Amino acid sequence: MGRRTELDAVLEAGGAGPVLVTGPAGSGKTALLREARRVLADRGAPVLDVPVPAGGPAWDRFGFRAVLAAVREQYECFDADPRLPDALDEVSRLCTEDGYAGPWTRFCLLHAMSTLFTRLSAAAPVTVVFDDVDRLAEPALAAAPAHRAGHSVLASAAAPLGAAFPELVELGPLPPEDAANLLRRQGKAPVAPTAETAVRQALGPLWGNPGTVVSTVAGLRERGRWKTVEGLVRLSGPAVPITLPTTHPAFAVLAPLGEVGRRIVLLASGPGGLPAHDLPHVADAGARAGQAVDALVAAGLLEGDPAGNFRCRVPAFAAAVAEAAGSGARRRVHRRLVASLLESGSRADTLARQLAAAGRAVPRRPEFAELLRDAANALSAESPLRTCHLQAAWWHAATGADRIARQGEVIRHLVRTADYPAMAAFVTEAVQDGEPTHDEHPGFAPEPAVPAEDERVRSAAAATGGGPVGGEEAVAVRPDPAADERAGLALAAVLAAIHSGHPVAAAVRGELNRCAEAREVLTLADRWFAGERIRPADVVAALLPVWQRFGATGQPAWSGRRQEALLADACAVRDLVPVLAAVLGEDYRVPAAGPLSAHHRVCTAYEEGRWTETLAAVAELEAQETADDFAREHARLLAAEVSGWLGEPDRAADWLARVPDPGRFPHLRAWVQAGLYHHARKPEQAFEAGRRAFVAHTSTRDELGASRLLLRLAWLAGRAGDAGPARVVVDVAENFHEGRNSPRSFGVLAAVRGLAAGDETEIGKAERLVRRRGDHELVLLSGSSARRPRGWLREAYENTRAGGAARTARETGRTSPADGLAELSATEREILELIRTGRTNRQIARAIRMSEKTVEKHLSRLFTKAGCRTRYGLATSELGRHPDAVGA
Known part of the structure; x- marks a missing residue:
């Protein structure tokens, strides 16, 4: 997949000496050699395949035991010299630990192997293929006998092996389009853009590594997250991080680094990265931390930025490390740094950054709240660091009005960033905030490997005059939250539930139901999940009074019957996004993922006449396991309507049958x-x-x-x-x-x-x-x-x-066509869509897996049907578009 140039180079080489294919693990070396063997076999050329095992005896420095096994297994494939069995017996006799012991016996062994290769094929030269030849102690001498006998040698290794392999074919990362095609082949169906983007971002620089792409998708499929819905591959649970399989070579780099390496990866994968000046605090010996960073940078897993911060380049690797370390591992590592920073008297901004990342893992100290809030105010409103700073400031805030204000800041910020998974987690943490001691929280227990850590934190705090920060003296039982605090948490719980499709958890409800106002707010979520009809006035009554206390918009942002009617229509089809935007004001953002936003994209795309996007959004909604049943019903009806206008009666009937x-x-x-x-x-x-x-x-x-x-x-x-x-x-x-x-x-x-x-x-x-x-x-x-x-x-x-009307034909550059659509095949429609996105013939051929000549033939037919002669004319033509008969 995507290695045609390299394959041609391998097949055309072989004049000056053995050919070596190099590249990192997973780059496709084995697949390339396999394809080369297939092509040579199709041409009738004899091939000897010698896979070099990983666990061969150490004394077999030339790998001749593997050669003997390959020749015996593939004996019938060659027009061999009748004396070949004698040569096999001779090599077998000499290929022992004693045979490698002295110079003379090694010479005899090499001479016997040269004789074997001379007798291997009497009719034509053989291509000998050594996969993973660098597993051998002396790979040059493994290939030398075959080359001297006049045969071609193809081998693979992670890096060049010197003059013995003068012809190199290096496998770099796959081009993005080839990586996308490989991803599509794993699903055997087109991949949703959101799923492709998620995998690409999770793999970072490994996106072009074929082995990594294949193994990552296999892992997603095993976890039930790689699903085909309506002919399109979707990623379920998009908020859950994508992880590398633990068999990936990256973990072989991490294993020798031990606990220090794990901590570095966890710290470097946080929003702010790992500042170089924090390295001495990561481990008891600063040199060990520096060496671990060097190893991870050399492996391409970490990189440094101009500001002196180290960041993890492969989010999926960091996610796998965090998953293996267990819940709360990253916070516990940051807690360790907080203790060290308090001991050393580090700068306030450095301490604030680590306190923010540690969150609830550091026992509460009210004096930290102002430090964290000042640090949060210095960050941009959209900064991912601001979220953890505000949450940590809330955690350390004193009870009463200050704590309620900090809570409001957190909720309003999460609405502004549309981070509803974080909002749900925040509410869960907040309602658990009455425990006797923080260290008893099961998610953030102290690290077993550092038994004296609590004492270090207490001692360091006492030395700075701040009093204890751990133990039962540090965290007293907090009284029940005030009514305003519970009402604010209820608002956050409702927003998180409606956007995610998960009802408010029983534990959260049990805590918040003690407040009458919170119960009224929670009623909105109850009615939503019960399938009751929601009106704009219901949303206003439930959310606006509490939202106003956060210093947000004082009135719902609509006026007049027309806008109110539009919002009522949206509510009637279970699209709450417009009314939430009106009630919450300029702070509200539509999240990129989730069932509510997916349904909103269905409605918006349909209203604006973007029918291809409508169907894509419907498919995305179908992949949402927590989607509202009535929203799904409405989306399927729109999908049936759109499919009918697109001239796809079978697809339309299928959508309608599902309603x-x-x-x-x-x-x-x-x-x-x-x-x-x-x-x-x-x-x-x-x-x-x-x-x-x-x-x-x-x-x-x-x-x-x-x-x-x-x-x-x-x-x-x-x-x-x-x-x-x-x-x-x-x-x-x-x-x-x-x-x-x-x-x-x-x-x-x-x-x-x-x-x-x-x-x-x-x-x-x-x-x-x-x-x-x-x-x-x-x-x-x-x-x-x-x-x-x-x-x-x-x-x-x-x-x-101005009220949100759909676009007319004039605005979209269309003319009103005759009733019905031009007769286009599925392939012609796909090519037409790609032409309209600016793809070249070669890109189209790759995308739909056909030759460029076939694409040209289809284009000729499309030109005829559209009555034009240029790609621009075809892209802007009415061909394949639907009539602008809104509402009819």
Whole structure:
């Protein structure tokens, strides 16, 4: 995979002497030699494969026992000289420990092996392949007899082996595109961009190492985290670190360094890295720490920056070390440094950094709180170091108002950074904050290897005049938190639960339920996980009063019925992101991962007409094990709708079949079903499916789906050109409004009447109504159905755009195509998408695994279908795009 140039170099070499393939462990040396053997065998060239074992006897310095075993096993593959058995017997007799003992016996052994290779093939020279030849004490003499006998020699080693191997083929890291293709082959399916990015970032410089990529993916698969969902490989549990397998060569570098090496890796993998001036505090002997750093830097696992900090280059390696060390290991290492720094009287900023990293592992001292807060204020708002500084400041803060203020700072910062896993962990720690002594906490017990550490910390603190920092005197039983503190923790627990999809833990709930206000806040999460309908007012009532105490936005950030209606629509389809953004204000950020954000991306991509991204977001949501059932139902309906417009009826039907009937959104489901019938050229069935839904589900609260379905029915009736269906739609719309009597139902009724009658005046009235409400779907559909829509449709678009309207065809550079899509094969659609992302023919060929010539043939057909002759024209053409029929 991705080694074509190196393979050609290996096959074309061989003139000056043995060829040596070099590269670090996992770079693909064995795979390259295997491919070379296959190519040579296909050409009819004889090949002798000599794998050098790792556990051979030390006295077999030339590896001739492996050669003998290979010749005997592959004997039938060669047109051998009849005297070859005699040569085998002679080498076997001499290849003993005594045979290696003296110069003369070694000479006889080499001469006998040369004779063996001379008799190996009488018809043609043999290519002798030595994999891992550097396992031998004298690899040059292993290859010499074969080369002298006129055979070609291919060998592999981690590094060059001198003049005996004059022709070198070095295997560097795979190019990023080849590494991505290798990743795709491991899953046997396209890999989601988020999963590829996660693996690439976790491996760092090892991303181009084939063996590392393969073994890491194998480890993820064993843990059930590498899953194929809807034809796309996804990474489950994206918040859980990716780890290297413990069999990786990096651990062979770490093993001799012992406990000091482990500490260095844990410290260097933290947000701030490991400053060089902290090395003397890492171990009892500073020289040992320096030597360990040198070894890790030489292995490419650590690097130093201009500021003098050492950082781990491979996050997956650090994660594996931390996992093996156990829960809280990194904090305990930082606690050790705190004790050492207190003894030596180090600078305040150095001490603050280690206190922040140690967190709860250092027993509470209120005087540390101000030190940590000052250090946090010196950091940028987005700095990852700020989180641990603020949390440590909260931990060391005195009880009362100061502690509540520090808690508010932590929660507001975590909202600003959208770090909801950290928020959940913070809440869990906070409710456990009444234990007699910190050192009894099971997650952060003192290191067994340092039994005197607590005494060192106490003694150092006493010497600095600060009093004890450990033991029962240091941490008294804290009284129950105040109501404000519990309410703030309840708000954080609710936000973490809704964003992650995990209900509030029973232990957390039991602690917080002692406060009436906290119970009311927790009710929002209870209702969400029970599947109840949530309104914007519910979110405001539950969160805003507590949020205001943190010094945040004083009022929900929306005004007027239009924006409130848009937020209500979002809540109706289980998209809480818009209302959370409105309530929490400018501090709120949408997290990059999680079920809530995945569903929000589904809704946003669909509204903006980015249908490929819509399907990708739906697949991402499907991979979320904790996704809300109703959000998943809504996303599947949108996926079915999009697939129908993309000309993929089977895929659309599959998505629709996975939505229960009637489910939470019966009218939205009927809207999709009617659309699929329409795409199948079955207008009567389309109309009847929609009409039946209104008859069967008169009491549903799916008002948004009902409005879309009515518009679709009106559109279908207009296309039929028959007054009968038009009257039916108007009757249904009137019954719908009579049952709802809402601003939306009135706007839908007005639009349906105008569309059914083709009345410009009625359409104009409907447009003004829905424009004020913000129903851009109704506006655009009404405009597209009017005889002279340009004047008022432009005005309607300008007004609704500010409220989040979808993009029109004009804005996206499209023209309205004829009904339906151009007939494109799956391969043509994939090539078209890659052309629109700026890929070259070679990149396209690699991405979809076909030759460049085949890509050119497909491009020729696409040019013909698009009616253009350039790649730019093809990329900007309407080919393969969907009609901009929003809401219809």
